[in-house]
Amino acid sequence: MDLQAQIAHAGFPEGALVHVVGEGPGRVFRVTGLEGRGFEILLTDDAVQVYGEGPTVALVLGRLRERAEAGLPPARSPGEYGRQVFVGD
Template sequence: MDVQSQIDRAGFPAEMQVTTYEEVEGRVFRIRFRQGEIRRGLEILLTDDAMQMYGEGPMVATVLQQLRKHADDGLPVLEAGQEYERLVYVGD
């Protein structure tokens, strides 16, 4: 599955950067952007269990929809040295 193609098709505003990377528990999707000196962002961890249970394609689409919703509603502010707020999708 080409996750980057799904990200590109999700229609995020140009000023918002969406990246993904692997962790031991699964794949992390991060959205971030900067408004002047203010940095904003959020992460969603999609666990391997969730991808196996519900399917990679549907779960990636769900994560991207949630990132888009949070982007539209307003992302949390990131303070210097602070980690991204993280949501987690797990299998049942």
């Protein structure tokens, strides 16, 4: 399943947008909503190598969906959101 299909299949609430961008040693998965709210998770290349591409992406998307359903926090400044990091052990 390609990434866009996984995002569509993850069941994000209405109005939530998911963006994925490369950043250093990994990818940032960001969910944003209305009024400058959002949250992101940095999925490191090490985590993908340890746990596998499919399971890590599914876990990250699930966590972002949970945050979106619970209510996204406001941005710290325009375009800067709270972040968690998923690293390999």
